Amino acid sequence: MASPRRIGENRPVPTRRSLLAGVVALGAPAVAGCSRVATASTTKGGDLLDRLRAQGVVRLGIAGEIPFGYIDRNGDLTGEAPELAKAVFKRLGVRRVQPVPTEFGSLIPGLNSQQFDVVAAGMYVNPDRCEQVIFADPDYRMLDSFIVRKGNPKGLHTYQDVVAKKARFATGTGYAEIQYAVEAGYRESDILVVPDQVAGLNAVEAGRADVFAGTALTTREVVKKSRKAEATKGFAPLVGGKPHVDGGAFAFRPAETRLRDAFNVELRKLKRSGELFRILRPFGFTEAEMTELTAKELCGG
Amino acid sequence: MTWDWSAVTDFLPLLRQGLVVTLEALALGSLISFGLGLVWALLMRTPTRWVRWPVGAVTEFVRDTPLLVQLFFLFYVLPEWGLTLSALTTGVLGIGLHYSTYTMQVYRAGIEAVPAGQWEAATALSLPPGRTWRAVILPQAIRRVVPALGNYVIAMLKDTPMLMVITVLEMLGEARLFSQQHFRFTEPLTVIGVAFILISYLASLLLRALERRLVR
Numbered sequence: 001m002a003s004p005r006r007i008g009e010n011r012p013v014p015t016r017r018s019l020l021a022g023v024v025a026l027g028a029p030a031v032a033g034c035s036r037v038a039t040a041s042t043t044k045g046g047d048l049l050d051r052l053r054a055q056g057v058v059r060l061g062i063a064g065e066i067p068f069g070y071i072d073r074n075g076d077l078t079g080e081a082p083e084l085a086k087a088v089f090k091r092l093g094v095r096r097v098q099p100v101p102t103e104f105g106s107l108i109p110g111l112n113s114q115q116f117d118v119v120a121a122g123m124y125v126n127p128d129r130c131e132q133v134i135f136a137d138p139d140y141r142m143l144d145s146f147i148v149r150k151g152n153p154k155g156l157h158t159y160q161d162v163v164a165k166k167a168r169f170a171t172g173t174g175y176a177e178i179q180y181a182v183e184a185g186y187r188e189s190d191i192l193v194v195p196d197q198v199a200g201l202n203a204v205e206a207g208r209a210d211v212f213a214g215t216a217l218t219t220r221e222v223v224k225k226s227r228k229a230e231a232t233k234g235f236a237p238l239v240g241g242k243p244h245v246d247g248g249a250f251a252f253r254p255a256e257t258r259l260r261d262a263f264n265v266e267l268r269k270l271k272r273s274g275e276l277f278r279i280l281r282p283f284g285f286t287e288a289e290m291t292e293l294t295a296k297e298l299c300g301g
Numbered sequence: 302m303t304w305d306w307s308a309v310t311d312f313l314p315l316l317r318q319g320l321v322v323t324l325e326a327l328a329l330g331s332l333i334s335f336g337l338g339l340v341w342a343l344l345m346r347t348p349t350r351w352v353r354w355p356v357g358a359v360t361e362f363v364r365d366t367p368l369l370v371q372l373f374f375l376f377y378v379l380p381e382w383g384l385t386l387s388a389l390t391t392g393v394l395g396i397g398l399h400y401s402t403y404t405m406q407v408y409r410a411g412i413e414a415v416p417a418g419q420w421e422a423a424t425a426l427s428l429p430p431g432r433t434w435r436a437v438i439l440p441q442a443i444r445r446v447v448p449a450l451g452n453y454v455i456a457m458l459k460d461t462p463m464l465m466v467i468t469v470l471e472m473l474g475e476a477r478l479f480s481q482q483h484f485r486f487t488e489p490l491t492v493i494g495v496a497f498i499l500i501s502y503l504a505s506l507l508l509r510a511l512e513r514r515l516v517r
Contacts, residue, residue: 108484173478206385
């Protein structure tokens, strides 16, 4: 890599040409830097697991969403997905996990641009996302639910209610719930897209929206602190006219199939031994949310 | 990295919506900041310190805190105190208020640059204070500061993407929404980058034309 210091060699007489050369010299490492970022595996199936073992640390993309993946009051990484990641990666021979917090909508782009190695945010597996990343088998299944004002004055329980009662609908950036609302007939451009569930709660409390849609667990957790809002009972959104149960899973870059497969093997062992439920239970998960669904089923055709 | 023209055509309807919002925010933000800035500048010239000190403290506070923090505050904290404004209104007010504390200084410079002789002449003609300001001082002061105010229009344009954080879907907001749905980043971001250059350049041409008119 060209040293940035090279610009100093021309110091005594900074003619226009030498300055130009300096700019080029500065630019060179930047370009070199770009090519270095793209360390996507080229071998078949990827060698990421070997590299992670050698480094002893795996970077997890998290979205700051309680209870899926967040930094707790002591500044420690916790949540359903990070705790599960710690357990699985320990078995895979990677000792440490390092959180990379970002917005939910930036998780897949961040993964594909190498900012972290795995998405550990309890991300729903759906066909759109399956085109961008590969998923491990889901570690939980989940219904949707709404945050509404106390007493649910508009009587909103499903996406159909939202459309029929012309309620103002909000959800999070990049959430699967956008698609469910559109499927029910809500105009996409009318959706209020907020950064996360806390902003969503705020929008409902402040009256900017009548309803915020998220996973049943997210909404249940976030309204605990609220006196003005409540969460509705979980329900299965209709996709193609049929009730659809979602499953959340870890996401990997498409080239890293070996890491994904190794992850799946350990995950299956945890499921069978009941260890998975023990890890997830402190975060509000129940037996009903354990699942045998596979990523393949959820990715669809 | 590949360039996909179909992503550009898919993005265009969203771009149009975002463009309208960006221009709305810019136009209203400019009006508020130019109006409010003049009010601040005039209030700072009142003889009593009971006006000058509070105005000075408030404007200094606004000028010394980041616009982003102010937007968050206006959008997320004010509703807790019972004042809920729409996202765009919050954004326009935030950006207008923030920039008014800059334009206030611009107006001050303009007013102080009016030669003392003009004040003396107004006094000699025993013009009332209101008339002195309207007919003598401000026309000369404002003419001097149009180029500097134009700068702030362009700076404001480039700060409108901050409104994205309070859910205003201006150009950058639309681009991000599109990117996150279609996982295409290069095209929408490039398109809005070009749009920003075009708008900035057009705005600077307009302002230069305005300057020329005012100098005549």
